[in-house]
Amino acid sequence: MSSEPRLNSHSPAGEKYNWSTACQLLQQRGAAFCIATIVAEAGSLPRGAGAKMVIAEFEQFDTLGGGQLEYEVVKQARAGLQQRHRSASMSCVAIERFALAADLGQCCGGAAQVMFEYINTHTPxxxxxxxxxxxxxxxxxxxxxxxxxxxxxxxxxxxxxxxxxxxxxxxxxxxxxxxxxxxxxxxxxxxxxxxxxxxxxxxxxxxxxxxxxxxxxxxxxxxxxxxxxxxxxxxxxxxxxxxxxxxxxxxxxxxxxxxxxxxxxxxxxxxxxxAPHGVQPAATALASEQWHGVNALRNALKSR
CATH class of the missing domain: 3.40.50.720 (NAD(P)-binding Rossmann-like Domain)
Structure with a gap:
């Protein structure tokens, strides 16, 4: 699996897709992919809360604004796909915080809470x-x-x-x-x-x-x-x-x-x-907890 992000939003055939049409394309293939969503923001960001992109093993679609934030999101999403291919006990949802200045060296200076939703990772x-x-x-x-x-x-x-x-x-x-x-x-x-x-x-x-x-x-x-x-x-x-x-x-x-x-x-x-396919009950419960915690995370981020 490549750890380098593809710098385009195209299929191998050259067609351009936004995040929602990309989901349809990848679902049709039965391919594993990750939807990365900015769920909370503070300060200046290339794109605001609600922005989404889709990351597959060798492709990426749409954008969170580019730069080091997008690079790190793509890198983490692909690592997450690989980890979930190997373990059915991992949650299908994860949330991470990125500080653009302190963590990523971007001059925007803002911070973002990004939710990673992993799809089709446990399908044979x-x-x-x-x-x-x-x-x-x-x-x-x-x-x-x-x-x-x-x-x-x-x-x-x-x-x-x-x-x-x-x-x-x-x-x-x-x-x-x-x-x-x-x-x-x-x-x-x-x-x-x-x-x-x-x-x-x-x-x-x-x-x-x-x-x-x-x-x-x-x-x-x-x-x-x-x-x-x-x-x-x-x-x-x-x-x-x-x-x-x-x-x-x-x-x-x-x-x-x-x-x-x-x-x-x-x-x-x-x-x-x-084969160890299928999301286990513990993982499903953890995903539910993370979903319910999004608002709390958003409020905590804004208060900083």
Missing amino acids: KLAIFGAGHVTHALVKIIKELPCNLIVVDNRQDWLASIAQQGVYTEYHPQPADAVNNLAETSHIVVMSHDHSVDYQVVLQALERQCFPFIGLIGSASKKQRFEQRLQAQLSQPQLLSQLTCPVGNSDVPGKLPMQVAVSIAAQLIHLFAT
Whole structure:
């Protein structure tokens, strides 16, 4: 995850969004993001109370006025996203105070109370590489589950029919390049139309050493060939133990696309259920306390 803020309010496609339309965009993707809101102000600030911006892992939208305040807010929001990906017990709301002169060296001299609201941080994440027949069947199941789903391929026409199902897709001439943009908690299923693409995706995913699941579709002979090459090319041969091949639940028989999709979905549902997703009661209670404390924090800030 990058700690450097993006200095624009655009999507990767170049479209400009304000904070509210950005929320719609990121919700459609199922992506994790943070809404940063100035809830109280004192003295001079670039923007006043009520100003909002949205921060995702690799993008940011709208503005709190720029400068060091915005830089620190973006940096803290991204750190918070990363922390909440790893721990389901953390609150989805946090409030921090920033003194522009004393803490940030800005000449405005004011102070701000900023509320950080974290969205979709505990939703299971799934990246499917390959938009073939099995993926078309699989997304019909997965899109009905609480899941942040993305499908990556180097064929625009195959991705277009996936996107028509309301699934977020990404075109990459070299699909393995997309691996580095995935959250560390992503589950990965690799089943493209090209064994060389599959291999590069698997190699890149194993080298990152962070994903909870890397599954590869394939026969026994494909598994053997891949294992031999990976043993020779991985920086640490023991990383090969993180690969599951063939992917899917062996208790589900059949080779038709939907039968294979059901097998993979069964395995993923089990993995999602055993992962530490979901906001815990303690975190929900803490978030409620913080929400109710906003007015008190605002009054305390104004009195200084």
